[in-house]
Amino acid sequence: MSVHDKAGILWDDLRVTANMMSVAGAQFSRPPCYVPILTNEQRGPSFSGLYGYQFGYGRGVFQSGHFQVQIPHGYVPGTPIEPHVHVRLDPASEGAAGQKLLLEFEYVWVNLGGQRPESTRIVSMNHEVTEQNLRQDNVMISFGFIEKADAGISSMLDCRFSRITFDPDWGRDFWSPQGLENDTFQGNLIFKEFDFHYQIDSLGSREPGHK
Numbered sequence: 001m002s003v004h005d006k007a008g009i010l011w012d013d014l015r016v017t018a019n020m021m022s023v024a025g026a027q028f029s030r031p032p033c034y035v036p037i038l039t040n041e042q043r044g045p046s047f048s049g050l051y052g053y054q055f056g057y058g059r060g061v062f063q064s065g066h067f068q069v070q071i072p073h074g075y076v077p078g079t080p081i082e083p084h085v086h087v088r089l090d091p092a093s094e095g096a097a098g099q100k101l102l103l104e105f106e107y108v109w110v111n112l113g114g115q116r117p118e119s120t121r122i123v124s125m126n127h128e129v130t131e132q133n134l135r136q137d138n139v140m141i142s143f144g145f146i147e148k149a150d151a152g153i154s155s156m157l158d159c160r161f162s163r164i165t166f167d168p169d170w171g172r173d174f175w176s177p178q179g180l181e182n183d184t185f186q187g188n189l190i191f192k193e194f195d196f197h198y199q200i201d202s203l204g205s206r207e208p209g210h211k
Contacts, residue, residue, distance in 0.1 A: 012074065014081075014196040016067045018053050021161075021194070026062035037088065037190055052088070055189040057095070060167035064160050065191060071155045074200040078152075080145040082197040083107075085161060087139050088190040089129060095187020097134060101127040102183035105143045106160040111152050121146075124177035129185050138192065161194055 023031040032053040040048035055063045071081075083105050089095070104124045108117045123143045133139050148155070165183040 021065040021067040055163040084142040086192040099185040
């Protein structure tokens with residue numbers, strides 16, 4: 001569904017559900033696990049249940065989901081887009097409000113027929129967990145807006161979403177983004193969906209988007 005803001009700009013979501021991504025770990029980290037997250041109180045876990053990808057907490061953990069998206073024909077060329085993730089935060093063992101998540105979004109954004117990029121871009125952030133977050137089943141966490149001045153319809157993004165807990169004892173640490181705090185949320189992040197808010201000016205384009 002499109003969103004109409006006060007300035008009259010139309011927005012829509014480009015969606016990546018959990019079953020549209022591949023999961024992986026880094027170095028000695030396990031990939032996110034596909035686990036039961038909720039069952040029916042009458043039937044119990046043997047005959048009911050919903051599953052999701054669990055990004056867990058631990059020392060030296062780098063868990064990721066990888067996916068690709070194509071910018072739709074309704075996109076306004078050259079306008080910024082907002083990557084964000086929908087999650088459920090389960091306290092598990094010692095998870096509590098006031099603790100922080102350390103999350104990353106890595107990407108390349110290439111136009112149709114564009115050259116292969118020399119490097120990716122990484123957006124890292126801390127999200128401080130609130131009491132409200134722990135009660136909610138649908139928490140949205142934004143990475144802010146990203147831009148590509150010449151972005152067009154049918155451009156594509158190759159992406160990585162990660163939860164990171166780096167080991168402070170490592171002598172040389174490539175996992176710790178500068179200026180951010182280590183992940184201290186001692187609970188589980190359940191991935192629901194990764195989305196991109198993007199501006200639209202029509203239901204589709206007047207051109208096919210290819211030559």
